[in-house]
Amino acid sequence: NAGVTQTPKFRVLKTGQSMTLLCAQDMNHEYMYWYRQDPGMGLRLIHYSVGEGTTAKGKVPDGYNVSRLKKQNFLLGLESAAPSQTSVYFCASLRWPQASEAFFGQGTRLTVV
């Protein structure tokens, strides 16, 4: 049972380049989330999904897009990377909001130069 898997683990981008982060879960969870973590800021929600084919904005969505074409996958896209998007990105999944435990991927450390 792999749980939640994020790819890639590390990436360096040049300003203006694009990339996609992939989150895959094998637990048949409905809810999936993308967070960014910066020093002293905790985990800030970028976008989330409450089921296949649905997405919604979180607290810091600007500069990011997401898609959930399949229930097990949640993709985070950066169309034109900026240095302000240098961060550690975490994906998480939750069976439903009443569930007790969220499962996290191992994180993606992204640097934009």
Place this chain on the structure above:
Amino acid sequence: GQSLEQPSEVTAVEGAIVQINCTYQTSGFYGLSWYQQHDGGAPTFLSYNALDGLEETGRFSSFLSRSDSYGYLLLQELQMKDSASYFCAVTSGGGADGLTFGKGTHLIIQP
């Protein structure tokens, strides 16, 4: 929207007991959970409270008061490996964010 407040840093001595408090504001509240994160790692689940009262899991306990919008995490018999950041989080429904985290408490354990 949702918001959570917790202390940014707490220092304690090995073998002692420490309490990390969390207050929250949210609508459609389902429960309060706690996560541990070591430097360079991912958050891992510790405890969850949906109802008022104390939940105990080994050396860790978590408390919730829904009427006060308040909870805490209690760590007993502190070990050096407990040095980490601890996050409280609320799960909520009704079209809200779903899973919102506080900024985290950095726990420093001194020998």
